Amino acid sequence: xxxxxxxxxxxxxxxxxxxxxxxxxxxxxxxxxxxxxxxxxxxxxxxxxxxxxxxxxxxxxxxxxxxxxxxxxxxxxxxxxxxxxxxxxxxxxxxxxxxxxxxxxxxxxxxxxxxxxxxxxxxxxxxxxxxxxxxxxxxxx
Amino acid sequence: xxxxxxxxxxxxxxxxxxxxxxxxxxxxxxxxxxxxxxxxxxxxxxxxxxxxxxxxxxxxxxxxxxxxxxxxxxxxxxxxxxxxxxxxxxxxxxxxxxxxxxxxxxxxxxxxxxxxxxxxxxxxxxxxxxxxxxxxxxxx
Numbered sequence: 642x643x644x645x646x647x648x649x650x651x652x653x654x655x656x657x658x659x660x661x662x663x664x665x666x667x668x669x670x671x672x673x674x675x676x677x678x679x680x681x682x683x684x685x686x687x688x689x690x691x692x693x694x695x696x697x698x699x700x701x702x703x704x705x706x707x708x709x710x711x712x713x714x715x716x717x718x719x720x721x722x723x724x725x726x727x728x729x730x731x732x733x734x735x736x737x738x739x740x741x742x743x744x745x746x747x748x749x750x751x752x753x754x755x756x757x758x759x760x761x762x763x764x765x766x767x768x769x770x771x772x773x774x775x776x777x778x779x780x781x782x
Numbered sequence: 783x784x785x786x787x788x789x790x791x792x793x794x795x796x797x798x799x800x801x802x803x804x805x806x807x808x809x810x811x812x813x814x815x816x817x818x819x820x821x822x823x824x825x826x827x828x829x830x831x832x833x834x835x836x837x838x839x840x841x842x843x844x845x846x847x848x849x850x851x852x853x854x855x856x857x858x859x860x861x862x863x864x865x866x867x868x869x870x871x872x873x874x875x876x877x878x879x880x881x882x883x884x885x886x887x888x889x890x891x892x893x894x895x896x897x898x899x900x901x902x903x904x905x906x907x908x909x910x911x912x913x914x915x916x917x918x919x920x921x922x
Contacts (some may be wrong), residue, residue, distance in 0.1 A: 665837035666844060667829055676823075686833035690812040697813060699917055 656774060657681045661708035661721065662737075664741060667759075670708070674763040677744040680770070688716035690725075695729060704772050704777075710738030710756070733773040737761055785888055802828045804846075808838040808853035808866065809882075814901075818852070821905040827912065836862030840867070850912050854901075855883040867894040872919075878915040880908070890919040 658680045660666045661695045665686070672682045683703065685691040695703060706725055710718035738759040754769060785908040787885050805827045809815040813832075821831045830848060832838040836850070851870055855863035862875040864886075869881050871894055884901035891898040 665832055665840050669841065669845075672831075684819075684831050686837070690833070691883050694816065741905060 647778070655681050656681060656705070657683065658699055658770060659683045659685060659691060659694055659702045659703045659706045661685045661688065661718070662704060663687060663709065663712040667709070671761075671763055671766060675767065675770070678767055687714050688718065688721040689714055690723060691721055692716075695725060695732075701729060701731060703729075704734045705735065705773060707737060707766060707770075708736045709759070725745055731777070733770075733777065735766070735769055735773070737766075797847075801898075802826055803850065804828045804830065804848040805852060805912060806830045806832060806838060806841060806848040808832045808835060808851065808857070808863065810834050810854065810857040812853045814836055817910065818905060821909055822844045822912070825913070827883070827916075828880045834859040835863065838866055842870070842874065847877055849916050850852045850880065852880045852882060852912070855881060855886045864894060867891070880911060880915070882908075 650745070656679075658675055659674050660668050660675070660682055662671075663686055668684045671682050671762050675682045684693055685694055688708070691706065691708065695706075706721075707739050708718040712718060716724070718736055718738065722736055725732055725734055735757060740758045754773070757765060757769065758760065788869055791800055793921055805822050807815055807829060809818065809823070809831075810833055815833070819831050821828045824919050829839055830845070835853070836858040838853065839861065841848075851867070853863040857863065861869075863881055863883070867881055870879055871878050878898065879895040880897045881895040882899045882901050882903060888898040890902075896915055899908055899911070
């Protein structure tokens with residue numbers, strides 16, 4: 642779907658967050674909240690869709706991925722997080738899932754912070770995104 | 783007219799901007815959905831994104847009605863675009879419908895949709911069509 646203005650590449654105008662969740666109402670609510678907070682939000686309904694978005698994002702515009710853990714399909718949120726860490730190490734990943742799955746999120750998957758318990762408060766997501774993006778900015782000279 | 787009047791004017795709340803028209807996109811191909819949603823948001827529409835007919839029904843059952851539904855025809859799940867459009871025509875007659883398809887012809891959309899676009903479509907064309915459809919609602 643090319644337009645004269647771009648060749649399908651994702652153009653960075655502001656920080657871009659990729660929200661990955663198989664529940665449309667969850668995507669809708671957190672997506673609208675983050676857009677109101679000034680972020681550009683891309684929504685994906687599965688890990689496979691998220692991977693297509695990341696592969697299309699040649700410039701590395703997506704800076705944060707918020708992903709549900711439990712999603713139908715071959716890959717869950719853990720698998721997606723590992724794929725992103727290998728493919729785009731500069732991209733921050735926030736995992737969100739039921740408290741029971743939090744015990745599974747051990748080791749280096751939690752380097753970027755503990756897994757968010759669902760249902761999450763949008764403010765909690767916002768705070769985590771802001772903290773991750775602040776930490777990744779180079780310090781002023 | 784003095785400072786008192788000016789001060790009173792400053793207390794008046796600013797008129798709220800007119801609400802943006804809401805478009806529900808139903809498209810299973812993520813890159814198409816992403817680009818269409820982006821184009822519509824840049825054109826100042828509020829956009830809800832559904833990856834298939836079942837997700838669209840979840841939205842329609844739980845949220846205030848959008849102004850326009852754009853739906854692909856062939857999608858995974860229990861309901862295709864034609865069936866979704868038929869449901870909307872019955873249950874939500876005020877909702878404008880655009881059907882898009884790379885396979886089906888426009889004949890299947892007769893009576894179900896306000897517009898039909900063959901895929902691949904130009905984003906500017908679909909944005910223009912939605913503007914026309916929503917403008918009809920604004921005009922008295």
